[in-house]
Amino acid sequence: MGNKQTIFSAQQLDAYQDCTYFTRKEILRLFSRYRDLAPQLVPLDYTHQPDVKLPYELIGSMPELKDNPFRQRIAEVFSEDGEGNMTLEDFLDMFSVLSEMAPRDLKAYYAFKIYDFNNDDFICKLDLVKTLNKLTRNELTEDEVRMVCEKVMDEADMDNDGRLSLEDFQHVIVRAPEFLSTFHIRI
Amino acid sequence: MPSRTIGRNRGAILSQYYNRTLQLRMRRQSRPSLRDLPHSSRPSLRGYRVESDFSETDSRAESVRRQALVSNLQKLSVSDRVRMLRTMPLSMADKRQSSVSLVLPEDPLPSSGQIRVTSAQVLCHRRRPGSYCTACVLVTAHSLQLWQVALKRVGGRFGTGVLSYFLFLKTLLFFNLFLFLVTGLFLVLPQAVHPPPAVHPPPAVHPPPAVHPPQAVHAPQTPQLPQGPASFSGLELLTGGGYFSDSVMYYGYYSDTTLNRDCDNNGSLPSPGGWRGLDCARQGLSYSMPLAYFFTIGTAFFITCIILVFSMSRSFGQSFRVEQSTSLLAMKAFCSWDFKVVKTSSVALMSENIGTQLRELLADVTRNHANQTAGQRLWRLLVHGLAWTVCSGSTVACALAVHYLAQHMHAVRVLQARGEGGAGGVAADPLLSEARLLALPVGVSLINLLLPGLFNAAGWMEEYDSPSVRNSVAIARNLMLKVSLLSVLCFHWLGREATSGLQCWESFVGQELYRFLLMDFLFTLLDTLLGEFLWRLFSEKVLKKSRRPVFDIARNVLELIYGQTLAWLGVLFTPLLPGVQIIKLLLLFYIKMSSVMLNCQAPRKPYRASKMTTVFITLLCFPSFLGASVCVTYTMWSIAPSRACGPFRGLSTMMQAGRLWVEQLRDANPHLTWLATAHSYLVENPLFLFVAAGVFLIIIYFNSQVVGGQRKVIALLQEQIKNEGEDKKFLIRQLQNTHAKKRDAPARRSQQDSAC
Numbered sequence: 001m002g003n004k005q006t007i008f009s010a011q012q013l014d015a016y017q018d019c020t021y022f023t024r025k026e027i028l029r030l031f032s033r034y035r036d037l038a039p040q041l042v043p044l045d046y047t048h049q050p051d052v053k054l055p056y057e058l059i060g061s062m063p064e065l066k067d068n069p070f071r072q073r074i075a076e077v078f079s080e081d082g083e084g085n086m087t088l089e090d091f092l093d094m095f096s097v098l099s100e101m102a103p104r105d106l107k108a109y110y111a112f113k114i115y116d117f118n119n120d121d122f123i124c125k126l127d128l129v130k131t132l133n134k135l136t137r138n139e140l141t142e143d144e145v146r147m148v149c150e151k152v153m154d155e156a157d158m159d160n161d162g163r164l165s166l167e168d169f170q171h172v173i174v175r176a177p178e179f180l181s182t183f184h185i186r187i
Numbered sequence: 188m189p190s191r192t193i194g195r196n197r198g199a200i201l202s203q204y205y206n207r208t209l210q211l212r213m214r215r216q217s218r219p220s221l222r223d224l225p226h227s228s229r230p231s232l233r234g235y236r237v238e239s240d241f242s243e244t245d246s247r248a249e250s251v252r253r254q255a256l257v258s259n260l261q262k263l264s265v266s267d268r269v270r271m272l273r274t275m276p277l278s279m280a281d282k283r284q285s286s287v288s289l290v291l292p293e294d295p296l297p298s299s300g301q302i303r304v305t306s307a308q309v310l311c312h313r314r315r316p317g318s319y320c321t322a323c324v325l326v327t328a329h330s331l332q333l334w335q336v337a338l339k340r341v342g343g344r345f346g347t348g349v350l351s352y353f354l355f356l357k358t359l360l361f362f363n364l365f366l367f368l369v370t371g372l373f374l375v376l377p378q379a380v381h382p383p384p385a386v387h388p389p390p391a392v393h394p395p396p397a398v399h400p401p402q403a404v405h406a407p408q409t410p411q412l413p414q415g416p417a418s419f420s421g422l423e424l425l426t427g428g429g430y431f432s433d434s435v436m437y438y439g440y441y442s443d444t445t446l447n448r449d450c451d452n453n454g455s456l457p458s459p460g461g462w463r464g465l466d467c468a469r470q471g472l473s474y475s476m477p478l479a480y481f482f483t484i485g486t487a488f489f490i491t492c493i494i495l496v497f498s499m500s501r502s503f504g505q506s507f508r509v510e511q512s513t514s515l516l517a518m519k520a521f522c523s524w525d526f527k528v529v530k531t532s533s534v535a536l537m538s539e540n541i542g543t544q545l546r547e548l549l550a551d552v553t554r555n556h557a558n559q560t561a562g563q564r565l566w567r568l569l570v571h572g573l574a575w576t577v578c579s580g581s582t583v584a585c586a587l588a589v590h591y592l593a594q595h596m597h598a599v600r601v602l603q604a605r606g607e608g609g610a611g612g613v614a615a616d617p618l619l620s621e622a623r624l625l626a627l628p629v630g631v632s633l634i635n636l637l638l639p640g641l642f643n644a645a646g647w648m649e650e651y652d653s654p655s656v657r658n659s660v661a662i663a664r665n666l667m668l669k670v671s672l673l674s675v676l677c678f679h680w681l682g683r684e685a686t687s688g689l690q691c692w693e694s695f696v697g698q699e700l701y702r703f704l705l706m707d708f709l710f711t712l713l714d715t716l717l718g719e720f721l722w723r724l725f726s727e728k729v730l731k732k733s734r735r736p737v738f739d740i741a742r743n744v745l746e747l748i749y750g751q752t753l754a755w756l757g758v759l760f761t762p763l764l765p766g767v768q769i770i771k772l773l774l775l776f777y778i779k780m781s782s783v784m785l786n787c788q789a790p791r792k793p794y795r796a797s798k799m800t801t802v803f804i805t806l807l808c809f810p811s812f813l814g815a816s817v818c819v820t821y822t823m824w825s826i827a828p829s830r831a832c833g834p835f836r837g838l839s840t841m842m843q844a845g846r847l848w849v850e851q852l853r854d855a856n857p858h859l860t861w862l863a864t865a866h867s868y869l870v871e872n873p874l875f876l877f878v879a880a881g882v883f884l885i886i887i888y889f890n891s892q893v894v895g896g897q898r899k900v901i902a903l904l905q906e907q908i909k910n911e912g913e914d915k916k917f918l919i920r921q922l923q924n925t926h927a928k929k930r931d932a933p934a935r936r937s938q939q940d941s942a943c
Contacts, residue, residue, distance in 0.1 A: 018269050019282040067534040068526065080278065089279035096273075098526065109276045115521065128520070135524060136542035137535075148516060148545055151552060155514035158905070159912035169521070172514055176522040177506040177797040181347050185526050186339045 020096035056084030069134040098185040123164040201252040208259035343529040348794035367765035383442040439694035439832035477834040574645040628706035691832035697760030719786040735788040755815035
């Protein structure tokens, strides 16, 4: 096992390995997936840290994400600029958090960000309504959506301020052992 | 501002993680006592909300915080540092800034040329390394990425539920691989390299044993008695007899002597006992086969037990929740979307399912539970009673049928053998007699195939409170059937066959188990073909419906557990059985994978994958492995091994092998008397088991009391949080009133002034 790859410098690979849950081989494989999205934009030599950002449309067309109703929020949460345009590091970060090894608290933190559509650090009623509509593809009637939102608020809001904070969300997640297996994308 | 840290800006996260690294460092030095933990439950004082109130974007303050965090990280060990870095919810650029300054010359981080700390090992370092090394074995085994692409396709199309079946199959494969390696290395290889002298009577015939001439070492003496087909006919693969019966596959082939190399004397003499006074045991390498057999099987079972108990406790820990779940709707809203599913039609199906489940939950939560009338309740009870009677009745009937069939086949065999022995001639039709051996396995497999269908039918007419109750009842009925069948078979083998006077009963039992395993596999194939492939064709062409059959996860997993129980039962008698099981599992994986992809659709009912995985691992450990190890222990402890074949011939029980060895050690070296006494008290005295079981029960009781206490504490804390919310509302209202009064007061004064 030699140092045959010329894409990253040794220090870069080490840093990526320290900061994500991926091994060296997986990082190189993810790089080739990233590059396959736009071979003409992504250079083969990352040692000088080129500033390359892939637009959201390319990210959202990946087979792992293209049918996911939350793909836009996922891309927005993990991108630097908040618009969904991702650099390689954002890409690695995204799949690291969504991988099997990431702990529950880290996943819960990012899941909370994803469901928080207006980015105000709380999941309010409007965020819930949008989440439910995305989950069910607008199949539930308005009345049903409203009732579900009320019940969810009743169940999850601990301090009765009408919105869910990160702690309330984590409290819900802690009691659902399926969360770890469902908030997971295999790449 | 980067969207990653909106509202919770970088500085806040850095401070928070500075505190966490500080706590981690302190915890590494000493465990904090309960008294030191803060009693106040006010969130504002616990330190979380305080951080988020820091809304300074002053870069100097941020860099100060970063320096503090980096200095803390430097003081942690490498594994803790990496773990902290990975769990920080910051962007990669921020993390790299923190980590770049961590590279110190005297703290050698492994360079990329050396072996990297893989994520698997980091996971291991999380816990105390000493006791949890088996976790490392399991995790590293999983990271071998066997079948990665296939699993991804299944998960992408069917979701986590069906995927859990294939992951369970993969786990079983690793168990069998381990067993196969151990038995192959320590038993099969030495015996294959030193084949015993070809003088032993064939296993399935009853003539008196031939006396072994002492000089028969490598003389290729053919036995005078008829053996059945010595050449390979296709039937051997099915029955395990014939050509295979005198091979390294079965117990009977193994010699009861010490294998030696480079020995002038005829070292591999089959002498009784076989290990006393062999001069050439001291020359060259010596390998005592009986001892190796005894200890290999014992150690393999012991290690499997440890790995099973460990994985069961880990799975249980992941899925057990102290608090009863009362927030079903919230959990459904936030945790039910399976991000693994990528196929468009499956995604549409999943949305539809979630919508339906939300509607049902809403109906459940909002409706008043109308009290059923006494008549309705009675009717329901009656229906349940009827279904249970049908199921248990059919189970008992099938068990009795198997019992009588086994008895009948045994009698037929004894008659046939006696007839052959008396006449001294060739058997009537060796192929037919071999094929007759298949009757019992075929019967049992047929029962396993058909009876679950009957249970399903009985379950349709019943009414259950929730789908998970229905699932549990179905699993319980299937389990009951399999447990009763296996117990009847074990009684038949260990009670009747072992004492029937058969020449080499262990080999025969090994062959039976091989046949059972194979028939189980063939009937599973049949079930896949009929149940899935043909049913799909039927419903598409004839019924003209596009509803494909649903993959019954629970039933398939129980089939796997049943097969694994047979493999564990058979290791003692057939050391190569794990190899057969490995081949079977590999074939099963590919066949089931293609069948599921072609014929089935995703399940409609919600399937709690993590809870079911825990249930299945528990079932693998408790009835399955426990039963198999009890049978094997009983065999080793009380049943007399056959006199004419195998490594334990001439001994009264298999355990005597260990006892004799310990005595021999004691005779050779008087200092080791303690070993002999320890052996006699620990291994031979059943009191030890009772004491161990008692300790186990005490630990379980203690833990359950702790869980009960934690539930009470959680309820109290929840009430406290609610009260705090009320307090906050009250205070805000008071504040607003005071402000309003203050605003009105000068207005009133100015009115009074203007009035004057």
